[in-house]
Amino acid sequence: MTDAGGTLPAIAFVGLGAMGAPMAQNLLRAGFAVTVHNRTRHREEPLVEAGASRASSPAEAARDAEICITIVSDVPDVEEVICGPEGVLNGLRAGRLVVDMSTIGPKAARAVQHSCAQSNVRFIDAPVSGGPSGAQDASLAIMAGGAEADFQEALSALRAMGKTVALMGPVGAGQAAKLVNQVIGAGTFCAVAEGLMLARKLGLDETQTMDVIAGGAAGSWMVERLAPKMIGHDFEGGFKIELQAKDLRLVIENADELGLPMPLTRMIRQFLAAAAAEGHAQHGTQSVISVWERLSAS
Numbered sequence: 263m264t265d266a267g268g269t270l271p272a273i274a275f276v277g278l279g280a281m282g283a284p285m286a287q288n289l290l291r292a293g294f295a296v297t298v299h300n301r302t303r304h305r306e307e308p309l310v311e312a313g314a315s316r317a318s319s320p321a322e323a324a325r326d327a328e329i330c331i332t333i334v335s336d337v338p339d340v341e342e343v344i345c346g347p348e349g350v351l352n353g354l355r356a357g358r359l360v361v362d363m364s365t366i367g368p369k370a371a372r373a374v375q376h377s378c379a380q381s382n383v384r385f386i387d388a389p390v391s392g393g394p395s396g397a398q399d400a401s402l403a404i405m406a407g408g409a410e411a412d413f414q415e416a417l418s419a420l421r422a423m424g425k426t427v428a429l430m431g432p433v434g435a436g437q438a439a440k441l442v443n444q445v446i447g448a449g450t451f452c453a454v455a456e457g458l459m460l461a462r463k464l465g466l467d468e469t470q471t472m473d474v475i476a477g478g479a480a481g482s483w484m485v486e487r488l489a490p491k492m493i494g495h496d497f498e499g500g501f502k503i504e505l506q507a508k509d510l511r512l513v514i515e516n517a518d519e520l521g522l523p524m525p526l527t528r529m530i531r532q533f534l535a536a537a538a539a540e541g542h543a544q545h546g547t548q549s550v551i552s553v554w555e556r557l558s559a560s
């Protein structure tokens with residue numbers, strides 16, 4: 263895996279959360295020179311032990327990088343780490359490439375691209391799907407938006423982190439595809455929660471029911487990965503309720519501009535708000551089962 267010149271590009275990696283930390287580990291494993299930065303600095307330590315350099319700010323991390331990858335929480339956070347006073351654009355040299363892998367929606371991605379262009383820096387959006395487990399085993403689906411040449415330049419790094427890597431169109435198109443992914447994903451895990459409650463009340467063995475369903479037409483990643491966690495009330499890890507709510511907020515913001523009703527997404531937002539109100543904002547989306555348990559209590 264090399265770029266056109268035969269050498270791997272030097273990477274700056276900003277944001278070592280549930281997704282970013284294992285993604286950066288995979289870049290190191292693939293042989294990239296990686297300089298990491300995380301706001302909570304101690305999260306850099308395992309990466310340094312694995313061979314990364316560390317930097318005191320996003321700007322500092324980006325100084326000698328050819329490609330700068332960011333993956334943080336929400337729109338203001340991406341703006342801060344890329345465009346802020348200590349942001350990537352204050353370190354990265356002109357002509358270099360920023361790859362933002364956070365989920366922020368197409369409009370925000372285009373706004374960040376505009377800021378990058380003012381610093382003569384290129385930008386692609388490349389949000390991901392597959393959760394922390396997909397980040398760990400480098401099997402993420404990566405949906406990119408940007409110029410073909412910029413995508414090709416980032417491809418060796420993207421392939422070190424994901425299995426399905428696709429250029430969807432110009433900047434923002436990766437984010438657009440990710441919003442579609444979030445609508446389908448959230449609809450599916452809510453359906454799994456509702457189905458599980460029905461299985462429980464009908465007196466079925468929940469695990470056996472999910473196992474057989476996994477082999478049929480209703481089988482899915484959500485059935486295989488989240489149903490066991492819902493059954494076992496294992497709410498730690500996974501994709502935080504708070505972040506899923508943020509993604510559906512982005513869906514509605516974009517859909518409203520298009521005049522799209524999105525009735526299912528609006529309903530799911532209520533379930534996520536209820537789960538957050540029950541104290542699950544920082545828990546994985548599997549904790550949404552608690553809403554069905556409360557609604558079904560008799």
Ligand code: NAP
Binds near residue numbers: 279281339391501505
């Ligand atoms: P996370 O575990 O909550 O980590 C968030 C990361 O962003 C942390 O490194 C955090 O730094 C950093 N951050 C947040 N705000 C910041 C700010 N203002 N300045 C600097 N750093 C900031 O989140 P995650 O699960 O890794 O998700 C990251 C992105 O990937 C999100 O956009 C999410 O929607 C998307 N995503 C997540 C999943 C998933 O299953 N988890 C799947 C696909 C996509 P600190 O350590 O200092 O808090």
